Amino acid sequence: MPGLRFDLRDAPPGSAALRREVRAFLAEHGRGWTPEVRGRSWMGFDRAFSRAVGARGWIGMTWPRRYGGGERSALERHVVLEEMLAAGAPVGAHWIGDRQSGPLLLRYGTEAQRMRLLPAIARGEAAFCIGLSEPDAGSDLAGLRTRAERVPGGWRLNGRKVWTSFAHLCDWMIALARTAPAGEGEPRHAGLSQFLVDLRLSGIAIRPIRELTGEEGFAEVTFDNVLLPEDALIGREGAGWAQATAELALERSGPERVLSSYPLLAAAVEVAADPVPLGRLVARLATLRAMSLSVAGMLEEGRTPAVEAALVKDLGGAFEQAVPERLRDLLDVADAPEELRRLHACVTQVAPTFSLRGGTREILRGIIARGLGLR
Amino acid sequence: MSATHDADPGALLAGQVGRLLAARCDAATLAAIERGEWPGPLWDALEELGLPLALVPEAMGGAGLGWQAAGRVFVALGRHGAPVPMGETMLAAALLAAVGIAPPAGPLSLTANGGERVPWGRHVRHVACCDGETVALCDAAGVTWTPGANLAGEPRDSASPGGVVLRVAPLPERLGGEAAASGLALLRACQMAGALAAALDLAVDYAGTRRQFGRPIGRFQAIQQQLAVFAGEAAAAQVAAERACRAVDRHGLAAAAFEIGCAKIVAGEAAGTGAAIAHQVFGAIGFTAEHPLHHLTRRLWSWREEAGTERYWAARLGREVQALGGAMLWPFLTARDDQDPIP
Numbered sequence: 001m002p003g004l005r006f007d008l009r010d011a012p013p014g015s016a017a018l019r020r021e022v023r024a025f026l027a028e029h030g031r032g033w034t035p036e037v038r039g040r041s042w043m044g045f046d047r048a049f050s051r052a053v054g055a056r057g058w059i060g061m062t063w064p065r066r067y068g069g070g071e072r073s074a075l076e077r078h079v080v081l082e083e084m085l086a087a088g089a090p091v092g093a094h095w096i097g098d099r100q101s102g103p104l105l106l107r108y109g110t111e112a113q114r115m116r117l118l119p120a121i122a123r124g125e126a127a128f129c130i131g132l133s134e135p136d137a138g139s140d141l142a143g144l145r146t147r148a149e150r151v152p153g154g155w156r157l158n159g160r161k162v163w164t165s166f167a168h169l170c171d172w173m174i175a176l177a178r179t180a181p182a183g184e185g186e187p188r189h190a191g192l193s194q195f196l197v198d199l200r201l202s203g204i205a206i207r208p209i210r211e212l213t214g215e216e217g218f219a220e221v222t223f224d225n226v227l228l229p230e231d232a233l234i235g236r237e238g239a240g241w242a243q244a245t246a247e248l249a250l251e252r253s254g255p256e257r258v259l260s261s262y263p264l265l266a267a268a269v270e271v272a273a274d275p276v277p278l279g280r281l282v283a284r285l286a287t288l289r290a291m292s293l294s295v296a297g298m299l300e301e302g303r304t305p306a307v308e309a310a311l312v313k314d315l316g317g318a319f320e321q322a323v324p325e326r327l328r329d330l331l332d333v334a335d336a337p338e339e340l341r342r343l344h345a346c347v348t349q350v351a352p353t354f355s356l357r358g359g360t361r362e363i364l365r366g367i368i369a370r371g372l373g374l375r
Numbered sequence: 376m377s378a379t380h381d382a383d384p385g386a387l388l389a390g391q392v393g394r395l396l397a398a399r400c401d402a403a404t405l406a407a408i409e410r411g412e413w414p415g416p417l418w419d420a421l422e423e424l425g426l427p428l429a430l431v432p433e434a435m436g437g438a439g440l441g442w443q444a445a446g447r448v449f450v451a452l453g454r455h456g457a458p459v460p461m462g463e464t465m466l467a468a469a470l471l472a473a474v475g476i477a478p479p480a481g482p483l484s485l486t487a488n489g490g491e492r493v494p495w496g497r498h499v500r501h502v503a504c505c506d507g508e509t510v511a512l513c514d515a516a517g518v519t520w521t522p523g524a525n526l527a528g529e530p531r532d533s534a535s536p537g538g539v540v541l542r543v544a545p546l547p548e549r550l551g552g553e554a555a556a557s558g559l560a561l562l563r564a565c566q567m568a569g570a571l572a573a574a575l576d577l578a579v580d581y582a583g584t585r586r587q588f589g590r591p592i593g594r595f596q597a598i599q600q601q602l603a604v605f606a607g608e609a610a611a612a613q614v615a616a617e618r619a620c621r622a623v624d625r626h627g628l629a630a631a632a633f634e635i636g637c638a639k640i641v642a643g644e645a646a647g648t649g650a651a652i653a654h655q656v657f658g659a660i661g662f663t664a665e666h667p668l669h670h671l672t673r674r675l676w677s678w679r680e681e682a683g684t685e686r687y688w689a690a691r692l693g694r695e696v697q698a699l700g701g702a703m704l705w706p707f708l709t710a711r712d713d714q715d716p717i718p
């Protein structure tokens with residue numbers, strides 16, 4: 001397959017010791033986590049927990065020290081993330097900042113933006129959300145309508161974002177908005193820019209949206225003549241699409257695209273009546289972990305493995321969704337112990353999102369098909 | 376790792392094997408084996424590359440390559456459906472050498488207990504027979520073979536009892552009592568990864584050229600999405616196979632049974648999915664004897680049945696995991712990979 005290789009990576013040196021440290025930390029903090037907390041994992045938001053993670057130096061691990069980072073390798077960070085996910089830790093309050101907002105600022109932000117925000121993210125204090133989707137712009141993101149106009153001293157923002165995870169609980173949003181109409185004959189994604197939006201500014205209304213689970217995990221955010229300061233622009237005016245696309249490669253490539261339903265799998269091991277479906281799932285999992293680590297290694301080398309990331313997310317999401325379904329071959333869920341039943345109920349309900357958020361299954365497969373030269 | 380990829384002796388050798396097979400292993404050669412003809416010239420050409428002794432230590436006159444290097448060769452053999460027992464020969468030679476028996480020249484095969492059908496039995500000179508405790512070098516010429524075949528037409532022959540045993544030696548612990556079975560499972564997993572890559576290439580190519588409704592069928596989203604699924608499965612099979620080879624290099628055949636099982640399961644699942652998609656993309660032409668696709672897909676269907684089906688390995692893995700318990704599954708999985716890199 002031209003250009004599509006997943007070279008095996010070795011786990012970073014010292015990872016066994018690092019895993020032990022994280023496990024001890026999680027054992028202590030995870031005592032009270034209900035099946036619903038563990039089942040939601042990175043879809044759970046717990047500021048106190050995120051501050052504790054930050055205090056251990058496990059947020060912004062790869063960033064330079066002067067921004068509060070730990071100057072560790074991307075593979076060491078991968079190890080920590082895996083441990084958090086395997087335990088079903090509620091990492092949502094720092095996940096976005098660590099995964100994409102921080103790296104975006106590191107790459108495109110001004111020195112002042114970095115100094116102001118990165119240390120706070122690394123301490124687990126500044127929570128970020130992703131302002132991409134809009135009511136009429138889902139998969140077809142370039143059709144977004146939120147606009148930012150230049151005004152004296154800054155920008156005026158108008159429009160609406162939707163499905164924004166934890167917007168009602170976060171401090172900052174990085175929003176993609178139109179700053180110029182795409183010119184005649186230009187692609188639609190010209191004229192977009194990224195902005196750092198302080199969610200306390202006046203003119204912003206945030207309405208939490210209730211999920212089918214009953215939780216309020218995402219929100220609708222309306223901008224009504226919001227005045228953003230001059231330095232709210234991230235990177236270059238008009239370069240928003242390229243910047244957001246690079247961000248998406250980070251959003252798609254992590255171990256949370258493989259391990260979201262791991263706690264459920266682990267909980268079913270002992271009670272499984274049939275080892276065969278269990279063995280199949282474990283074989284997939286072991287392979288997907290290696291693929292995910294391989295993508296982390298490519299990112300560490302400074303490559304942008306967009307197709308590889310899409311492929312691992314597609315396969316990983318299918319695996320994550322197979323866990324609650326296959327489990328029903330493993331044992332009679334209706335008769336399972338209560339903890340397991342609740343975990344199964346929780347993962348069953350959130351499982352549809354595994355092939356939606358971060359790019360739907362169909363969009364990912366379109367990216368893979370382009371990688372194969374079919375489009 | 377990509378940085379060292381070019382210098383990797385396995386990659387170099389696999390490249391040579393690939394080029395040779397691309398030139399020499401055509402549809403006529405593949406059809407001939409199904410009529411029982413032995414492709415002597417092809418065997419000789421592959422033998423000249425030094426493949427039979429690739430896994431044999433240098434001290435015993437071999438190339439001393441590791442399993443990751445050998446794995447690349449197995450993948451190349453699978454990619455072309457090479458109709459010779461070269462993978463079997465490499466495995467048998469490795470097992471014999473590991474117990475101190477100098478591997479004899481010529482094609483070899485191996486068997487776990489003699490009861491099952493021996494790959495290429497009637498065409499080989501010697502068979503390495505592993506009964507769980509010993510490796511025996513058996514003379515294949517003195518045996519009466521009852522010819523059989525898998526559904527791809529590859530020879531799978533039964534031996535009459537009472538063959539001549541030339542030498543016997545005890546199996547060392549690092550190989551384990553299941554050395555032949557594990558080695559064959561690894562070989563088949565690698566071959567499937569190769570055949571999947573080849574079938575994917577064929578299907579993508581065809582989707583770009585076959586036109587219906589005024590455009591290449593590859594422009595239809597339904598076809599694109601199917602091929603994307605195929606690409607995912609093929610990539611997973613490849614990674615699983617490489618991971619298993621790495622585990623054998625690190626821990627020996629016996630202790631790598633977990634990764635070998637994973638590879639056989641993942642490749643076997645990918646074989647089913649990938650073959651089905653390939654045939655869907657090719658339409659009727661792919662169902663003909665004349666079209667080369669079936670040389671790959673029938674091998675995929677055969678190899679997933681051999682050396683332990685997905686079900687066999689999944690039951691084993693599942694029981695192993697159950698014996699560990701749910702709380703220990705994660706520490707187990709991570710410990711399998713958290714090795715300090717081999718220098």
Ligand SMILES: Cc1cc2nc3c(=O)[nH]c(=O)nc-3n(C[C@H](O)[C@H](O)[C@H](O)COP(=O)(O)OP(=O)(O)OC[C@H]3O[C@@H](n4cnc5c(N)ncnc54)[C@H](O)[C@@H]3O)c2cc1C
Pocket residue numbers: 129130131132133134137138139140162163164165166217218353356357358359360361362363
């Ligand atoms: C739990 C959750 C959290 C989220 N968090 C965020 C967030 O924090 N920030 C954010 O910006 N967004 C977020 N999203 C939104 C997410 O990114 C979108 O749901 C996703 O991009 C799809 O958009 P859509 O929901 O509008 O579906 P649509 O784009 O309308 O798609 C509906 C269906 O049509 C298919 N489809 C669309 N176009 C094509 C095509 N060209 N070819 C084939 N099929 C097509 C899709 O694959 C899908 O199956 C979140 C979503 C969920 C479920």
